[in-house]
Amino acid sequence: MPEPTTRDHGVGLELSGLTKRYGAATVLDGVDLSVAPGEFMTLLGPSGSGKTTTLNMIAGFVEPDAGQIHMGDTPLVGLPAHKRDIGVVFQHYALFPHMRVDANVAFPLRQRRVPKAEAARTVSEMLDVVGLGHLARRYPRELSGGQQQRVALARALVFRPRLLLLDEPLGALDKRLRETLQMEIKRIHREVGVTFVFVTHDQEEALVLSDRIAVFNEGRIEQVGTAQDLYERPRTLFAAEFLGDSNVLRGRVRSADGGVVELDCDGLAVTAPGTAAVGGTAAVVLRPERVTVLDADAQPPAGHNHLDGIVDDVVYLGGRRRLLVGCPGRTMLVDEMAPRRGLTPGEPVRLCWAAVAGTVVAGDPAPATPEPTRAVAV
Incomplete structure (x- = not known):
């Protein structure tokens, strides 16, 4: 696997008019968002604001009632999740407890029938990227929460997706460990060059990690901008009060x-x-x-x-x-x-x-x- 050192590997993402209803409730109401190749975009908002539904639509777990999603030149609506070639990291690590770390990370490569020698080399390289090469032969139960989350991150990146979705991946960790992993995720993003779309309700986490932030409120995007733009020049009261005191x-x-x-x-x-x-x-x-x-x-x-x-x-x-x-x-x-x-x-x-x-x-x-x-x- 070539060493990922630039953002050329990332892909642009375009959301147009995304709408989702469950009965009489409108969960998403015409969401438009552009994500640049290699960008770290954070979807920030309170519970129920529509950010996770948006992520699930990108991943293919939920289909929109209206609107379009394009990853580069590829339309995603109607395309099964397993054919989208998108990496996903969840809050709960979802590691296979009976598999060692290296086997967990290798799983997506095995599904893609990558030759064993190439898969072993790729897994070793990715574990080094996340700083866990020395723990390759351990089982998930022998790792800390932070180490398990880094294994999940390595598994999501090992097949070189051009887009990685992260749904509150640090939510289950304590404050000190969360802050440490924030900097690790930021470093990994710079190193692998993949486009990251990250969901959180934690305003400080969004400020630390993001190239840009989309602030969600009641199924709509209130404002999109850099952390400095949103903090210094909020356009709505909701954006002003949600991002900082x-x-x-x-x-x-x-x-x-x-x-x-x-x-x-x-x-x-x-x-x-x-x-x-x-x-x-x-x-x-x-x-x-x-x-x-x-x-x-x-x-x-x-x-x-x-x-x-x-x-x-x-x-x-x-x-x-x-x-x-x-x-x-x-x-x-x-x-x-x-x-x-x-x-x-x-x-x-x-x-x-x-x-x-x-x-x-x-x-x-x-x-x-x-x-x-x-x-x-x-």
Whole structure:
């Protein structure tokens, strides 16, 4: 098997108008998505958002009610799963317990009637890629969870598919092992050059692994982009709040001129870059690390938005400190990466942020009952 060192081996994937219904429930509603050859694309969203159904349609386990799937120039709809030549890795390793590691990895080659000598060489090379060459003669029961998942990954890649589908493959692992395997998967992707489509509900995992991310919500894609695009420039409130923690300031649009919007958020004037219709409703999304904490009587820099409040809680998170600041009608989250001084609950403070620190997205009017912007997610 030639050494896979470039992304030339990957294949493009095109989803057009994918729709799936189960009775009266629409699980997928006209999903369109383009994946470039060799790309690491992550489908991110909560349970029931349609991401796994999309993956199962690509794999051939579920047929769409409408729409098309093309892998390169090959139409996949109607083609049996075993003829699609796609690798699949599941959350549960699905290894054969009675077979050694090398036999598990060799299984797809045996199904394809690859000569024994060639299969042995290919299995050895792939086990080296996933760092398990020294465990080839062990059985699955003798391996850790992380090692078993790497065997499953080797088995899915050993026949050199041009597309690999991964359905929450790290979901059953503890946090430390999951983080280690994230970096392993990223390395393997670079090394083998195969197109990866990865499903997860873990936003941090998506940020770490992906070239691009498709955010799913209720059977539709809310936004597709790089991790930085989605985090810095979310287009919808759902995308903003699902990918990272956010302060959401809802209000009515007072003015919109030159790419700068001013909102009236219950008497608080807030400006941010974006577009919106004057008189309509919108929201400013502000990440916690973009907010600066000042003394209660300090003058904010010119052109900055500011808001007064009382510190409700202080949470130490190692490399950062999270503040919950109670303000009129809302609770603000603030992340200080280098805390300037000790703050205690009950202390009055002034929060400020540059206009360019926020992003305007379409939004609904503020809730009738004030509530925290978001739970203290860490």
